[in-house]
Amino acid sequence: xxxxxxxxxxxxxxxxxxxxxxxxxxxxxxxxxxxxxxxxxxxxxxxxxxxxxxxxxxxxxxxxxxxxxxxxxxxxxxxxxxxxxxxxxxxxxxxxxxxxxxxxxxxxxxxxxxxxxxxxxxxxxxxxxxxxxxxxxxxxxxxxxxxxxxxxxxxxxxxxxxxxxxxxxxxxxxxxxxxxxxxxxxxxxxxxxxxxxxxxxxxxxxxxxxxxxxxxxxxxxxxxxxxxxxxxxxxxxxxxxxxxxxxxxxxxxxxxxxxxxxxxxxxxxxxxxxxxxxxxxxxxxxxxxxxxxxxxxxxxxxxxxxxxxxxxxxxxxxxxxxxxxxxxxxxxxxxxxxxxxxxxxxxxxxxxxxxxxxxxxxxxxxxxxxxxxxxxxxxxxxxxxxxxxxxxxxxxxxxxxxxxxxxxxxxxxxxxxxxxxxxxxxxxxxxxxxxxxxxxxxxxxxxxxxxx
Amino acid sequence: xxxxxxxxxxxxxxxxxxxxxxxxxxxxxxxxxxxxxxxxxxxxxxxxxxxxxxxxxxxxxxxxxxxxxxxxxxxxxxxxxxxxxxxxxxxxxxxxxxxxxxxxxxxxxxxxxxxxxxxxxxxxxxxxxxxxxxxxxxxxxxxxxxxxxxxxxxxxxxxxxxxxxxxxxxxxxxxxxxxxxxxxxxxxxxxxxxxxxxxxxxxxxxxxxxxxxxxxxxxxxxxxxxxxxxxxxxxxxxxxxxxxxxxxxxxxxxxxxxxxxxxxxxxxxxxxxxxxxxxxxxxxxxxxxxxxxxxxxxxxxxxxxxxxxxxxxxxxxxxxxxxxxxxxxxxxxxxxxxxxxxxxxxxxxxxxxxxxxxxxxxxxxxxxxxxxx
Numbered sequence: 077x078x079x080x081x082x083x084x085x086x087x088x089x090x091x092x093x094x095x096x097x098x099x100x101x102x103x104x105x106x107x108x109x110x111x112x113x114x115x116x117x118x119x120x121x122x123x124x125x126x127x128x129x130x131x132x133x134x135x136x137x138x139x140x141x142x143x144x145x146x147x148x149x150x151x152x153x154x155x156x157x158x159x160x161x162x163x164x165x166x167x168x169x170x171x172x173x174x175x176x177x178x179x180x181x182x183x184x185x186x187x188x189x190x191x192x193x194x195x196x197x198x199x200x201x202x203x204x205x206x207x208x209x210x211x212x213x214x215x216x217x218x219x220x221x222x223x224x225x226x227x228x229x230x231x232x233x234x235x236x237x238x239x240x241x242x243x244x245x246x247x248x249x250x251x252x253x254x255x256x257x258x259x260x261x262x263x264x265x266x267x268x269x270x271x272x273x274x275x276x277x278x279x280x281x282x283x284x285x286x287x288x289x290x291x292x293x294x295x296x297x298x299x300x301x302x303x304x305x306x307x308x309x310x311x312x313x314x315x316x317x318x319x320x321x322x323x324x325x326x327x328x329x330x331x332x333x334x335x336x337x338x339x340x341x342x343x344x345x346x347x348x349x350x351x352x353x354x355x356x357x358x359x360x361x362x363x364x365x366x367x368x369x370x371x372x373x374x375x376x377x378x379x380x381x382x383x384x385x386x387x388x389x390x391x392x393x394x395x396x397x398x399x400x401x402x403x404x405x406x407x408x409x410x411x412x413x414x415x416x417x418x419x420x421x422x423x424x425x426x427x428x429x430x431x432x433x434x435x436x437x438x439x440x441x442x443x444x445x446x447x448x449x450x451x452x453x454x455x456x457x458x459x460x461x462x463x464x465x466x467x468x469x470x471x472x473x474x475x476x477x478x479x480x481x482x483x484x485x486x487x488x489x490x491x492x493x494x495x496x497x498x499x500x501x502x503x504x505x506x507x508x509x510x511x512x513x514x515x516x517x518x519x520x521x522x523x524x525x526x527x528x
Numbered sequence: 529x530x531x532x533x534x535x536x537x538x539x540x541x542x543x544x545x546x547x548x549x550x551x552x553x554x555x556x557x558x559x560x561x562x563x564x565x566x567x568x569x570x571x572x573x574x575x576x577x578x579x580x581x582x583x584x585x586x587x588x589x590x591x592x593x594x595x596x597x598x599x600x601x602x603x604x605x606x607x608x609x610x611x612x613x614x615x616x617x618x619x620x621x622x623x624x625x626x627x628x629x630x631x632x633x634x635x636x637x638x639x640x641x642x643x644x645x646x647x648x649x650x651x652x653x654x655x656x657x658x659x660x661x662x663x664x665x666x667x668x669x670x671x672x673x674x675x676x677x678x679x680x681x682x683x684x685x686x687x688x689x690x691x692x693x694x695x696x697x698x699x700x701x702x703x704x705x706x707x708x709x710x711x712x713x714x715x716x717x718x719x720x721x722x723x724x725x726x727x728x729x730x731x732x733x734x735x736x737x738x739x740x741x742x743x744x745x746x747x748x749x750x751x752x753x754x755x756x757x758x759x760x761x762x763x764x765x766x767x768x769x770x771x772x773x774x775x776x777x778x779x780x781x782x783x784x785x786x787x788x789x790x791x792x793x794x795x796x797x798x799x800x801x802x803x804x805x806x807x808x809x810x811x812x813x814x815x816x817x818x819x820x821x822x823x824x825x826x827x828x829x830x831x832x833x834x835x836x837x838x839x840x841x842x843x844x845x846x847x848x849x850x851x852x853x854x855x856x857x858x859x860x861x862x863x864x865x866x867x868x869x870x871x872x873x874x875x876x877x878x879x880x881x882x883x884x885x886x887x888x889x890x891x892x893x894x895x896x897x898x899x900x901x
Contacts, residue, residue, distance in 0.1 A: 276741060372888070400887075407888045438891060508854070511881050511889040516849075520752035 079161065081174075081323040083154035088146050093314040095349045095422060096307065097137035098356045103425060104396035107383065115393045123292045123300035125201040128194065131308040139311065141193070148192045148225060152181040153315065157323040158453070158488075164472065166452040171475035173468055174331070175488040176320045176347060179455065183248070185490030186343045187218030187303055190312035194301050195219065199226035205298040207291035209233045209259065209284030211339070212412030212460070213245025214490055215303030220254035230254035231298075233261065233287040236279035238412045244494045259284040266290050266389040280405040281340075281416045282388035289391045304340025305386060305395075305420050313346025316487060321350050324485070331363060333471050335486035337463035338367040338376060338434070339413045341420030347487035349422075352431055365432040366471075367423065368463040370442075372510030373406040375399065375419045376427050376434035386418055397424040400512065407510040409439050410498035411459035435467055438509040442466045443502040446492070458490040459498050530634065530686055531584045533627025533655075534575075534605070537639035538591035538615060540567040540663045568596050570662040571638040574675035575600035581686055586630055588623050591615075596638075617646045624650040634658060634685070634721065636678065641700055644668040648697045648718045656692055656719045658682070669695035669859075670720040681721055693739040693855070694768040695720035696821055714766050714784055714821050722855070742853040745886035747772030750817065750851065751792070758791045761811040763804065763843075765818035765835075769851050773817065786834050801836045808842045815847040816840075820882075825860040825895070827880065828867055837869035845875045850882045857884060862895035 096103065105114035117129045124132075131139055141149075160173040178186040198206055206228055210216030216232040223230040232254055239246060239258040249256045259279050260267035266286035270277060277283075285302070292300035302309060317334075324330055334351045336344030344367050354360040367376055375398045384399035386392035399418045400406075406415040426432045446462035448469060449455065457465060468486040475482050492499070501507055542563035568591060575596055585605035587593030592611040608630060609623040620643055627635055628651050635655055637647055640663010647657055659671035660678045672678035684690070694717040722739075750773045754762055764770045766784045774781035777792045785798030788807050796807060808814055816835065820827055827850055828835055840848075850863070863880055865873045881889045 276738065371891075404887055407885070506858075508857075509891040510884075511891050512887070513881060513883060513889040516749070516753050516883070517887055519756045520749065 077161065078327070079159055081157040081159070081327060083319060083323060083326075085150050085154070087319070087322060088149050088153045089141065089315050089318040090146070091138040091140050092311045093318060093350050093353060094131075094134055094137055094139055094311055095353050095356075097135055098353050099425070100356065100429075103421060104383075106393035106395045106421070109385065109390055109392065109394055112394070119393070123289060125197040125203065125299065127197045127200070128308050131311055132306060141315075142196065145193045145196050149189070149315070152188070154319045154323075155180050155316070157320055160453055162452040163449060163469075166448060167469060167472050167476065169472040169476045170479060170481040171472040172329070172481065172483045173472055174320075174324065174329075174483070174485045175468070176316055176485070177455070177488050178316065178343070179457070179488060179491035181218070182221050183214065183218040184493065185214045185218065185458065186313060186316060186346060186487070187215045187490075188221060189315055189346065190303065190309045190342065191215070191218040191222035191301075192225070193312050195222035195226045195228055198299050198301070199228060203228060203297070203299045205229040205231065205295065206301045207231045207233070207288040207295075207298055208301045208303065209235070209281060209288045210238075210245075210303070211235050211281045211284070211415055212238050212458075213242050213249075213494070214413055214458070214460075216254070216256060217245055217248040217252070219301055219303065220249040220252035223254065224252045231288075231291060232256045233259035233267075233284040233291075235259055235281060235284050235412065235415075236277070237408045241408075241410075241412070241497060242494055259287050261287060263287070264290045266391070270388070277405070278408050280388065282386075282402055282405070285387035286389035286391050289387065290389075293391075304342040304416070305418065307420075307422060309342045310345035310349065310420055310422055313342045314349050316343070316346035317348060317350035320347060320485060324483075329483055330360060331485035332482040333364045333366060333484045335366045335368060335464050335467045335471070335484065337411075337414060337460050337487075337489060338369045338419065338423065339411075339416045339460065340418070341367075341423035343487055343489040345420055345423055347485070348432065352426060355431060365426075366467055367427060367432055367434040368467040369434060369436045370409055370411055370414050370463065370510075371436045371438045372409050372512060373400065373415055373417075374436040374512050374514070375417065376424070377436045378512055378514040379419075381424060381428050384418060395421045397421045398427065400517075407508075409459070409510060410495065410501070410507075411439075411442075411463065413458070413460040414463065437463055437466050438511075439507045440502070440509055443499070443507060445469050447502075455488065456492045456499070457488055458492040459495055461487075461489045461492070464489070529582050529584050530682075531586065531630075531632045532682070533624065533630075533632035533635040534585045534587045534597065535593050535620065535623050535627075535635070535637050536567050536571045536588075536591065536596055537620060537637070537643040537662070538565050538567055540639035540643055541570075542566065565591065567638050567662040568599075570660055570675050571596040572599050574636075574638070574660040574678045575602060577676065577679035578602065578682055581683065583682075583686070586627055586632055588619070592619065592623065617642065620646040621650045627651075628655055634682075636660065636682070638662045638675075640666055641668050641698065644670055644697055644718075645699065645715055648716055653694075653717060653719045656690070656721055657695075658721055667700055668697045669856075670697065670718050685721055690721040691739065692719050693722055694718075696767070698821065717768055717783065739853050739855055742855070742885055743769055743772040744776075745888070746851050746853070746883055747776040749883065749886045750849070751776035754789060755792050759813065760790070761807065761814040762789045763787070763799070763807075763814065763816045764789055765816065767819040767821070769819040769853060769856075770817055773851075799834060801834050801839060804834060804839045805842065808839070813847070814843050815849055816843050817849045817851060820850070820852045820856055820860055820863065825863045826866065827863050828865050835867075837867050837872050840867060840872055845872070848876075850880045852882050852884060854884050854890070857882060857890055857892060860892070863892050864895050
């Protein structure tokens with residue numbers, strides 16, 4: 077019985093899928109933080125290469141992947157799609173569970189899918205250095221790998237809590253030649269301001285983004301790079317869903333449910349946008365698409381759909397998205413990559429319009445699920461990924477009750493080999509089930525930027 | 529060099545061993561039942577690891593300290609209180625007064641809740657206090673988990689400045705306790721050293737590691753909520769965590785009482801049941817903010833008698849907000865509600881979402897109270 081569904085290297089997608097072309101209504105535009113007017117290409121040219129700005133705003137349904145980029149992707153793509161038969165047996169479910177395994181990339185997650193094209197376009201424009209931020213270290217290590225390929229210097233502001241918790245991610249960045257700095261740092265105004273306000277802060281993605289944007293904006297030879305949230309990042313990740321759809325088609329299948337975990341939304345966009353496109357265009361109107369987030373940082377399930385900054389200091393464009401407020405510092409859960417106050421504007425719109433839905437889980441229950449997965453399928457997933465595993469298991473258990481044989485697809489976005497301290501805490505009974513007291517927060521004073 | 533006032537309540541724990549659930553007033557009965565002093569052994573377990581440290585001890589003669597210090601091989605001590613043949617709570621108080629007068633930096637005592645109360649009554653929060661657990665009941669929050677943990681906390685104190693926190697001293701009604709009923713009453717707040725590493729995975733969760741920082745976050749968050757809901761009357765329960773909310777609002781709060789706040793202004797202090805009912809009938813919506821009392825996870829118990837079932841029903845269980853620092857929550861696996869009204873207790877459901885920081889809550893399971901905890 078087939079377990080792994082593999083594609084030839086030639087089947088690596090030649091084009092990314094741009095869901096903006098299939099949205100029934102246009103996106104609300106990002107706004108300039110100073111003028112509050114829609115952002116134009118020139119506003120972004122200080123920190124991004126022009127080709128990425130074009131992709132960010134492109135109305136084209138498909139965008140060609142450069143051959144040079146596909147050549148690098150061959151190192152790990154097409155990634156395998158697994159039929160999780162052992163998990164199905166463990167759950168005694170009639171459901172068919174498939175997972176796309178993105179842990180095979182050099183950095184161990186889906187992140188290089190966008191790091192490589194981003195570094196490539198920067199190289200094409202002659203950029204010498206890239207500054208970025210990283211939460212749990214997945215993005216930082218992916219960009220360190222990608223910039224190394226194109227001989228670009230890389231400076232990474234790593235959220236302080238993760239910098240301490242996950243020293244080996246920092247080591248990986250060093251192996252690939254990047255500089256990794258704990259954030260908030262004293263190198264930027266944003267970092268210094270945060271440290272002055274609270275010297276013991278664990279940091280947050282919002283602060284680290286402010287630092288990296290400021291670094292790029294104040295150095296002529298430096299661009300900024302973001303590992304999630306933005307349209308072009310989601311675009312690059314669609315190779316995940318495009319391959320998955322081909323792989324399922326090769327066994328004459330199509331998913332009833334598509335699941336991914338959400339921090340900024342890129343891996344979820346990657347697995348789900350091609351299927352959401354099928355839904356929007358009427359090819360598969362009933363596919364159920366589920367975004368999974370932590371109960372401690374429940375942006376899509378409890379946030380407001382409103383304009384807000386993407387970072388703590390208010391340097392980035394103001395975007396219409398689900399947000400918990402740009403000054404929200406989520407508790408230090410082990411799924412550091414899901415600690416973001418906002419979300420991809422496209423994912424936000426699709427959830428808001430009912431094309432997708434969102435669920436949230438507590439920390440302990442997702443580790444229960446990760447353990448079940450590891451003990452059936454063998455793979456130890458990252459704490460972020462365990463959220464998707466939990467939702468897939470819950471869907472499969474629902475099928476056990478109803479007797480339905482649904483086809484469930486989820487994105488196994490990364491391995492947890494550097495997250496053993498999180499598993500240790502789980503086994504020591506020390507995981508805390510954080511929550512977001514949304515009702516009380518809504519009653520407190522308003523903190524979103526005033527947009528005319 | 530750190531100077532420690534050290535004392536042992538030699539009779540602590542004797543009642544427990546022979547099924548008396550406490551020794552207060554029952555020493556002769558305990559001895560008749562064959563109880564033997566055990567506190568000395570517990571004290572010894574805490575002292576042995578301290579032998580190599582540069583410490584100066586002030587203590588009491590014989591069984592109230594000297595014997596344990598000598599057995600542990602500690603020589604750097606001075607006897608400042610002569611222990612009488614038969615000891616009582618009076619001796620604990622007198623010895624602590626001597627320690628305080630001599631300027632000790634920490635009082636390390638070995639005993640139970642009764643001893644803790646005697647120490648606290650003498651030095652209040654002027655001198656930090658750490659308990660080596662040896663009593664029958666240890667519901668006060670100044671006790672280390674084990675004697676060895678007490679030693680470790682002292683070790684940490686020597687190597688770096690201590691973290692001090694407010695720790696509840698609770699009274700347990702011994703008579704009721706012997707009848708299988710836990711009745712506690714908040715007695716006061718002592719200052720006590722703690723070391724987060726002893727209860728938390730190191731480097732695991734940053735905001736768990738600083739009590740004052742967590743309290744300030746809770747205070748800031750709920751003061752914003754109070755100001756954002758001017759139509760709601762808030763009753764702030766006892767404790768230093770709820771006190772942080774009052775501090776943020778700039779209002780004077782009684783430490784052990786229930787105070788009423790509206791639109792960020794204090795409108796009544798130290799309310800009893802009647803006062804609360806009067807307040808409630810005059811206002812529309814009301815919320816109650818309470819913290820966890822003592823080490824046993826009590827949220828609303830028979831100790832907080834002002835908040836009677838009648839008051840709670842009037843407020844509504846959905847309007848009860850529980851606050852606690854992450855450190856306190858890490859020490860408290862289960863929370864308990866024991867209002868004396870079983871139906872009302874059940875209405876709280878299975879979990880509390882406890883506010884533990886700025887915009888942060890933790891889900892904690894509510895335990896079921898059975899007779900004779």
